[in-house]
Amino acid sequence: MALPQMQPAATQDSDLIRETLAGSQVSFQLLVERYQGRIFAVARNYTRSTVEVEDIVQDTFLKAFKRLDSFQHQASFSTWLQRIAINTALDLLKRHGRSPVQAVEDPELVAGGPAQPGARRILAPDARLEREEIAEVTQRVLEELPDIFRTVLVLREFEDRAYQEIADLLGVSIGTVESRLFRARARFKEALLRLYPEFDPELNRGDA
Amino acid sequence: MKKERCEQAEALVPGYLDGELSEEQAAPLRRHLLSCPDCRTAAQDLTSLRRWFPAPDPVEVPEGFAARVARAAFAGVEPGQRLVEEPAPAPPAETRAGAGEVLPFLLTVTSVAATALFIFAVMLGNAEQPSGEQLVAEPLPEILRDLDELNGRTPLGVPPELESEDRPVR
Numbered sequence: 001m002a003l004p005q006m007q008p009a010a011t012q013d014s015d016l017i018r019e020t021l022a023g024s025q026v027s028f029q030l031l032v033e034r035y036q037g038r039i040f041a042v043a044r045n046y047t048r049s050t051v052e053v054e055d056i057v058q059d060t061f062l063k064a065f066k067r068l069d070s071f072q073h074q075a076s077f078s079t080w081l082q083r084i085a086i087n088t089a090l091d092l093l094k095r096h097g098r099s100p101v102q103a104v105e106d107p108e109l110v111a112g113g114p115a116q117p118g119a120r121r122i123l124a125p126d127a128r129l130e131r132e133e134i135a136e137v138t139q140r141v142l143e144e145l146p147d148i149f150r151t152v153l154v155l156r157e158f159e160d161r162a163y164q165e166i167a168d169l170l171g172v173s174i175g176t177v178e179s180r181l182f183r184a185r186a187r188f189k190e191a192l193l194r195l196y197p198e199f200d201p202e203l204n205r206g207d208a
Numbered sequence: 209m210k211k212e213r214c215e216q217a218e219a220l221v222p223g224y225l226d227g228e229l230s231e232e233q234a235a236p237l238r239r240h241l242l243s244c245p246d247c248r249t250a251a252q253d254l255t256s257l258r259r260w261f262p263a264p265d266p267v268e269v270p271e272g273f274a275a276r277v278a279r280a281a282f283a284g285v286e287p288g289q290r291l292v293e294e295p296a297p298a299p300p301a302e303t304r305a306g307a308g309e310v311l312p313f314l315l316t317v318t319s320v321a322a323t324a325l326f327i328f329a330v331m332l333g334n335a336e337q338p339s340g341e342q343l344v345a346e347p348l349p350e351i352l353r354d355l356d357e358l359n360g361r362t363p364l365g366v367p368p369e370l371e372s373e374d375r376p377v378r
Contacts, residue, residue: 029278036274040267054270058277059288065281088287121249124256131262138260156226157261163228182222185257192260 013077021068032061035078039085045154046089048139056092060085075168082169090147098143099150122189123199137196144191149184156181213240217247225254 013034019027036057043056063084064071071080093099125134142150155161155169163177170177193200217240223229224237241248 025278025282028281029274032274032277036269036277037267040269041264044264044267054273055290057273058280061277062281062285062287066287121253122256124259134260134262141260154261157258158264163223163226178223181226185222185254188260189257 014073017068017071017077020065028065031077035081036061038078039081041159042082042085043089045158046093046150048135052092056085056089059088063088079169083171086151086169090151093143099147121201122192123201125199137192141188141191141195144195145184145187148180149187152177152180153184153188214244214247217241217244218250221247221251221254225251225258 013031016027016031016034020031039057039060040053043053043060046056047053060081064081071077090099125137142154145153151170152166155166156163161169163174163181166177167174172180217237220229220233220237221241224234229237241251
């Protein structure tokens with residue numbers, strides 16, 4: 001006996017959106033429940049403060065609610081929400097002075113670009129480092145990165161997103177994702193070695 | 209040329225490690241990596257970098273989060289405003305005060321009431337009193353003059369303070 005077919009999620013999203021717009025608080029709550037996990041996962045890539053993570057997620061859903069009538073169904077609701085979440089997180093970092101000023105240096109236009117990823121080596125975190133310590137170092141280093149590099153790096157490295165998914169989320173081509181990822185990794189290494197020279201293999205070799 | 213192959217490999221290694229290459233692209237790269245220690249080292253460096261991004265813990269959503277957000281959205285809460293539920297209005301002081309706080313509270317209320325009553329009483333009294341501009345000297349009663357003449361004395365003026373005290377209250 002064939003199992004009853006589940007309704008496609010996209011249809012359910014559009015139903016819930018329509019009902020929310022018609023005044024159903026319950027439908028909006030169901031939408032929030034469906035995507036809150038994903039949005040929390042996005043938000044925590046940008047801060048280690050649980051209060052700030054919750055603020056980002058709350059603001060994301062409140063903004064989505066306010067703009068729900070402008071949601072275009074070409075993109076998935078999930079993608080649309082995640083874009084809002086990323087922008088909300090970046091705004092928060094800017095407000096708190098934890099994001100480099102973009103205007104000084106547009107990384108996409110810098111002639112020559114950053115050092116090639118292969119130019120410098122880094123050490124993997126020491127096995128004795130606690131997970132919390134690693135996360136602390138990583139967040140500190142990420143704060144040194146311009147928004148576009150930071151975002152592509154956390155989506156790829158923390159969340160294991162495919163290039164195509166990142167491209168859809170950011171509204172850019174796969175080639176741009178590859179290029180940004182390449183530079184982002186180089187920037188991450190450079191910042192890591194600058195802030196934590198102890199992870200430079202050359203330095204460690206000298207000590208040994 | 210080996211260098212050119214290494215450059216090509218370097219461009220492909222991230223996609224290879226990210227699982228983004230087709231088998232058609234991956235096969236020649238794999239062969240190159242097997243034969244080129246430098247490119248293997250470069251690839252290993254990328255994996256070292258990725259270890260700075262440990263898999264995060266499962267997401268923990270606070271209990272009742274969606275209900276709070278939905279309620280706030282429909283209540284017109286703006287993005288940026290905190291969604292902390294408004295605390296219940298504070299109960300009246302009498303019910304809030306503990307046993308040890310009742311006496312100081314009563315003393316305060318009594319003193320305030322007494323002060324208010326005193327001020328009110330003073331204002332009421334003043335309202336009945338004439339102001340200085342309203343004080344008018346009355347002519348001396350003729351009887352005093354007559355009595356002085358009878359006593360053969362020069363008439364004496366009545367001190368002003370007596371004048372004012374004797375004036376009828378209006």
